[in-house]
Amino acid sequence: MGWPGVGSLAATAGYFFSRSQPNTDKKSPDPTSPTPPDSRSEPPSPAADEHTPESHDADVSTSPPLVDEEDGSQNTPKASASSAPPPVLAVPTLSLNDDSSDNDNATGVARGSSGQTSVNGSKTPQTTPNDAPTKTRMQPPSLVATSPQQPTNTTNTTTPSLMPPPPIPRPRQTPQPNRAPPTLQPPRSSASSLHTPPSAAGLRVPPTSSSSSSSSGSGLSNSTLAPTAVKKQASRKVVLEPGYSPLDWAARAANPNNQLRGAGLPPGLLRVTPSMLKTQNGRKGRDAWTSYQGKVYNISPYAPYHPGGKGELLRGAGKDSAQLFAEIHPWVNWDGILGECLVGILVSENDIQAENGLDAMD
Numbered sequence: 001m002g003w004p005g006v007g008s009l010a011a012t013a014g015y016f017f018s019r020s021q022p023n024t025d026k027k028s029p030d031p032t033s034p035t036p037p038d039s040r041s042e043p044p045s046p047a048a049d050e051h052t053p054e055s056h057d058a059d060v061s062t063s064p065p066l067v068d069e070e071d072g073s074q075n076t077p078k079a080s081a082s083s084a085p086p087p088v089l090a091v092p093t094l095s096l097n098d099d100s101s102d103n104d105n106a107t108g109v110a111r112g113s114s115g116q117t118s119v120n121g122s123k124t125p126q127t128t129p130n131d132a133p134t135k136t137r138m139q140p141p142s143l144v145a146t147s148p149q150q151p152t153n154t155t156n157t158t159t160p161s162l163m164p165p166p167p168i169p170r171p172r173q174t175p176q177p178n179r180a181p182p183t184l185q186p187p188r189s190s191a192s193s194l195h196t197p198p199s200a201a202g203l204r205v206p207p208t209s210s211s212s213s214s215s216s217g218s219g220l221s222n223s224t225l226a227p228t229a230v231k232k233q234a235s236r237k238v239v240l241e242p243g244y245s246p247l248d249w250a251a252r253a254a255n256p257n258n259q260l261r262g263a264g265l266p267p268g269l270l271r272v273t274p275s276m277l278k279t280q281n282g283r284k285g286r287d288a289w290t291s292y293q294g295k296v297y298n299i300s301p302y303a304p305y306h307p308g309g310k311g312e313l314l315r316g317a318g319k320d321s322a323q324l325f326a327e328i329h330p331w332v333n334w335d336g337i338l339g340e341c342l343v344g345i346l347v348s349e350n351d352i353q354a355e356n357g358l359d360a361m362d
């Protein structure tokens with residue numbers, strides 16, 4: 001294995017030597033044997049010229065091999081050749097050995113012979129360099145493969161980059177304290193909600209003043225009236241006897257045979273004067289009548305069904321109940337509940353006297 005390499009090296013050395021002799025013969029008119037020192041010493045500028053042409057000649061003559069050698073080791077062989085004029089020096093061989101190692105990394109199939117010579121020195125390195133370049137060559141693809149893996153890593157990094165969005169919720173968490181204030185705002189809204197109750201509470205306030213029958217609610221505020229009004233409502237409701245629920249009253253009012261207007265009354269509407277209304281106060285076996293918006297109603301049948309109690313309802317007996325009704329529960333549908341209890345129309349005393357006079361004239 002080593003012998004062919006050595007032979008090839010010797011052949012190349014001889015080739016260089018044979019090429020160098022005619023050049024010296026041609027270029028140096030003096031037949032002095034030590035060509036390089038003389039040529040260099042005599043014409044310094046031509047010496048440089050000689051070096052360059054020599055190198056060019058060598059390059060041109062051995063362009064196929066030298067180019068490869070120069071590819072492998074450009075600096076070391078040139079330095080060795082320039083420093084050591086005798087071409088016989090094995091320095092190029094050493095450079096070739098170096099080139100073999102270098103060319104292994106490059107493309108050195110043709111140099112497999114020279115590489116084999118170097119391999120002779122170490123067989124294991126042969127496999128190892130072959131493996132090493134393969135590994136090194138494979139590593140780039142592996143690196144390429146890693147580069148696609150890197151995208152995965154980048155994806156992984158992207159996922160961590162996606163992780164930053166969680167930090168975005170952190171700013172959202174910072175708004176959470178802002179949300180906390182809204183939670184704190186509900187108390188404010190509760191205060192605002194207190195504004196809505198006040199409307200209802202304001203409706204409930206009059207009963208307090210009315211129940212006390214005194215204008216004690218002059219300095220009362222809405223917020224203070226709301227809870228007190230609720231307590232007073234609960235206190236005012238009356239437990240109705242069985243069979244006297246609002247539904248029972250609705251069922252009774254739906255039956256026209258019940259004669260809720262009262263017994264012994266003419267079928268049409270009566271003209272009721274305030275004096276007549278005053279006599280219908282629910283005492284002495286008489287029904288209790290009350291007026292509301294110009295109409296007179298018999299409230300006696302509804303008394304046991306009144307949620308506020310019979311006594312509260314009869315407070316308006318024999319007189320107009322519009323004010324009391326409006327102070328306590330203006331939202332209640334009067335006509336819807338007492339429509340069947342309608343007796344007549346409230347008229348003035350003069351109108352009745354005139355009618356009575358006209359009736360007397362007839």
Ligand code: HEM
Nearest residue numbers: 233236237307308312313315316321324328332334337338
């Ligand atoms: C004569 C004057 C009247 C007085 C002083 C009076 C008084 C009251 C009182 C103190 C309550 C209890 C308050 C409550 O539970 O919220 C009440 C409830 C009620 N009253 Fe009267 N009332 C009168 C006339 C009437 C009349 C004529 C009707 C029917 C047309 C009526 C129907 C009702 C109803 C339906 C309730 C229940 C209201 C509710 O639960 O929200 N009231 N009334």
